[in-house]
Amino acid sequence: MKKPARLTFLITAVLAVFVFLLAETVVVKIKTTSLRRDPKFTAPIVAAIKAGDSLEKLEARDGWVKVKTKAGVVGWLHSTAVEAKKLDLLAMDKTMKTQASAGEVALAAKGFNKQVEDKYRAGNAAADFAAVDAMEKVKPTPAEVEAFMKDGKLGEFGGSR
Amino acid sequence: MTARAKVLASIAVAATVALAGCQAIKQGAADIIASTGKVSQGDAQAIVKTAEVVRSTFAEITEEEEYYIGRATAALILGKYRPYRNEALNAYVNTMGTALSYYSDRPETYAGYHFLVLDTDEVNAMAAPGGFIFVTKGLVKRCGDEETLAAILAHEIGHVAARHGLQSIKKSRLIDAFKVIGSEASQRLDSEELTKLTGIFEGVLGDVVETLVERGYDRKFEYEADKLGLTFAVRTGYAPGGLAEFLVGMEERKPSGPAAGWFKTHPSPADRLARVKTETAALGAAPAKLDVRTARFAQTVKNLR
Numbered sequence: 001m002k003k004p005a006r007l008t009f010l011i012t013a014v015l016a017v018f019v020f021l022l023a024e025t026v027v028v029k030i031k032t033t034s035l036r037r038d039p040k041f042t043a044p045i046v047a048a049i050k051a052g053d054s055l056e057k058l059e060a061r062d063g064w065v066k067v068k069t070k071a072g073v074v075g076w077l078h079s080t081a082v083e084a085k086k087l088d089l090l091a092m093d094k095t096m097k098t099q100a101s102a103g104e105v106a107l108a109a110k111g112f113n114k115q116v117e118d119k120y121r122a123g124n125a126a127a128d129f130a131a132v133d134a135m136e137k138v139k140p141t142p143a144e145v146e147a148f149m150k151d152g153k154l155g156e157f158g159g160s161r
Numbered sequence: 162m163t164a165r166a167k168v169l170a171s172i173a174v175a176a177t178v179a180l181a182g183c184q185a186i187k188q189g190a191a192d193i194i195a196s197t198g199k200v201s202q203g204d205a206q207a208i209v210k211t212a213e214v215v216r217s218t219f220a221e222i223t224e225e226e227e228y229y230i231g232r233a234t235a236a237l238i239l240g241k242y243r244p245y246r247n248e249a250l251n252a253y254v255n256t257m258g259t260a261l262s263y264y265s266d267r268p269e270t271y272a273g274y275h276f277l278v279l280d281t282d283e284v285n286a287m288a289a290p291g292g293f294i295f296v297t298k299g300l301v302k303r304c305g306d307e308e309t310l311a312a313i314l315a316h317e318i319g320h321v322a323a324r325h326g327l328q329s330i331k332k333s334r335l336i337d338a339f340k341v342i343g344s345e346a347s348q349r350l351d352s353e354e355l356t357k358l359t360g361i362f363e364g365v366l367g368d369v370v371e372t373l374v375e376r377g378y379d380r381k382f383e384y385e386a387d388k389l390g391l392t393f394a395v396r397t398g399y400a401p402g403g404l405a406e407f408l409v410g411m412e413e414r415k416p417s418g419p420a421a422g423w424f425k426t427h428p429s430p431a432d433r434l435a436r437v438k439t440e441t442a443a444l445g446a447a448p449a450k451l452d453v454r455t456a457r458f459a460q461t462v463k464n465l466r
């Protein structure tokens with residue numbers, strides 16, 4: 001039965017295209033962050049992620065998105081850490097794909113970046129970047145923030161309103 | 162291919178196109194601009210065009226670029242003011258600020274929020290793009306409790322969340338910058354482009370620093386940050402009276418002569434107070450001020466000189 005076989009193949013192909021289109025990909029837009037077990041910052045960390053990582057979006061709730069990494073780890077991260085992958089679906093059109101990817105690459109590598117900072121820094125002694133580096137190093141851990149909230153009866157540790 | 166298969170194939174193509182169309186609508190206005198007109202051009206020139214059209218306003222500054230603008234702004238502020246060496250106070254401010262950021266509309270920025278107390282008796286607070294937030298020792302001394310300091314930090318987080326700093330950049334500079342950035346399809350800046358872009362970067366920093374330190378934001382941004390700050394602080398669990406308390410104190414200290422410092426860069430405390438009172442009333446039930454927080458604040462600031 002040649003014809004039904006072909007038809008099955010075609011239906012499978014159509015379904016595959018649909019699944020591909022429906023699976024929404026998001027891209028991490030911040031330097032580094034953590035994937036968490038539950039949709040809150042104090043939840044246990046399940047994976048570390050970084051700028052440019054592509055994640056499969058599974059669910060969205062109260063400003064958080066549930067995602068799956070390429071390695072198959074599932075967890076939550078705040079929606080402000082990711083952006084929808086641009087022109088993903090339009091990539092079917094080959095011309096567009098070329099434009100989008102080339103454009104994105106050019107934009108990613110060129111801009112106000114480390115290279116520009118270094119050049120600016122060399123000519124501006126009045127700007128104290130060492131002090132900024134020191135400022136960036138102070139970063140309370142989620143556990144410290146949680147303890148602070150607990151002691152001060154803040155956030156989820158707060159009483160009735 | 163059978164007739165039936167052909168029909169099926171056509172449906173698949175039609176559905177695919179329809180789905181792609183839906184997605185395009187879902188994307189932001191900028192993306193729509195990018196995906197209409199420009200994308201139909203088939204030559205390499207189109208890449209450049211797309212880049213130029215997509216990026217023309219502050220809203221198109223990437224998170225990473227915002228971070229580098231913020232870092233250099235912070236570096237210039239730290240060239241003017243020294244950090245206040247008080248580890249306990251700095252840890253306290255960073256922990257409180259981070260907790261507030263969790264409950265803000267923008268908890269994640271490129272390299273996170275960072276807070277620092279500046280060693281000056283001037284009363285001021287400033288937020289550089291991307292989340293570099295400064296409060297002066299003089300301001301901390303003016304705060305009577307944790308709710309007040311939290312209200313100030315939340316207000317500054319409001320400026321970062323709404324990207325107010327980036328909005329002080331002159332549009333012409335951004336257009337110039339995006340021209341350099343989108344000028345070729347090459348992936349790295351050549352030395353001429355780097356020189357040009359660094360010059361523009363310097364201008365960008367001038368705009369931001371002048372606004373933060375000298376001129377102040379447009380008053381509508383201050384009112385917006387007040388409202389956002391109030392929302393974030395209350396969401397975190399703080400009593401809403403902190404900002405009002407601070408503003409009342411500032412109104413009392415208002416100089417009779419020409420405005421300087423905080424008074425020059427901010428709208429009149431009385432104006433803000435009236436708005437904050439209305440917004441607080443609209444909140445309805447809100448958390449109460451707790452002694453446990455007031456006590457730890459007093460403990461942390463007791464050695465301030």
